[in-house]
Each structure stands twice: as structure tokens, then as C-alpha cells.
Amino acid sequence: xxxxxxxxxxxxxxxxxxxxxxxxxxxxxxxxxxxxxxxxxxxxxxxxxxxxxxxxxxxxxxxxxxxxxxxxxxxxxxxxxxxxxxxxxxxxxxxxxxxxxxxxxxxxxxxxxxxxxxxxx
Numbered sequence: 001x002x003x004x005x006x007x008x009x010x011x012x013x014x015x016x017x018x019x020x021x022x023x024x025x026x027x028x029x030x031x032x033x034x035x036x037x038x039x040x041x042x043x044x045x046x047x048x049x050x051x052x053x054x055x056x057x058x059x060x061x062x063x064x065x066x067x068x069x070x071x072x073x074x075x076x077x078x079x080x081x082x083x084x085x086x087x088x089x090x091x092x093x094x095x096x097x098x099x100x101x102x103x104x105x106x107x108x109x110x111x112x113x114x115x116x117x118x119x120x121x
Contacts, residue, residue: 002047007098011045020075025061026068028103037106038076042069042084048099050088069103078105 001008009015011027020040021028031039044061048054054062066084073079082105087094 005098007043028072036104038078040072040103042101049097050099052088069101072103
């Protein structure tokens with residue numbers, strides 16, 4: 001855990017969040033500034049700066065993140081049409097330096113992706 005990391009603080013319960021899933025490895029919360037009708041964040045409880053910081057030791061955790069993302073999409077009723085996104089590094093738009101996946105979906109019709117505002121990561 002990193003003392004100055006907002007997601008580490010959420011994982012430790014120091015900051016509030018609306019939880020959708022919580023186990024020993026992964027926390028899924030609702031994004032506070034959603035860009036879609038459904039916008040969740042899947043956060044590993046282990047602090048990893050981003051996907052590039054992961055190693056072969058994190059293989060099980062990374063696989064679990066993928067499966068939890070799919071499970072959350074099913075739970076939220078968006079399992080037919082959803083996106084799982086992450087940013088890796090400043091030039092890719094990463095703002096919070098703790099690996100996390102955005103799970104977004106729930107659109108009534110296909111969005112105009114050119115007009116969807118930038119994803120704040």
C-alpha cells in the first residue's frame with residue numbers, strides 16, 4: 001500500500017466509496033464521475049502502479065481482475081455490450097497511479113465515440 005494513493009486509501013476504508021464487490025484481492029466500486037450509465041472501477045488491493053508494473057507473480061491477480069470485470073458486467077446487466085479499459089502511464093492518460101480497470105456500458109444505443117468525453121483515469 002502507498003500512503004498517498006487514493007485507491008489504497010479506499011481499499012483501507014480511509015475514503016468512502018460505493019462498493020459493488022469486495023474480496024481479499026479485488027475491490028469494485030462505482031466511479032464518482034461516470035462517463036456511461038454503468039461505470040465501475042475494478043481495483044486490485046495490491047498496489048501496482050499500472051499494468052507495466054505487473055510481473056509473472058501477478059498472473060493470478062490479473063486473471064482474477066478480468067474475471068471479476070466480466071462478473072460485474074453480468075451483475076449490472078451489461079454483459080452483452082461493455083468495455084474494460086485501463087491507462088498505462090501519463091501519455092496514455094493515467095492520472096491515478098494504481099492499476100485499475102474501468103468497466104463501462106449500459107448505453108441505450110451505440111454511443112458516438114468521438115463525442116464521448118475523455119476517460120479520467
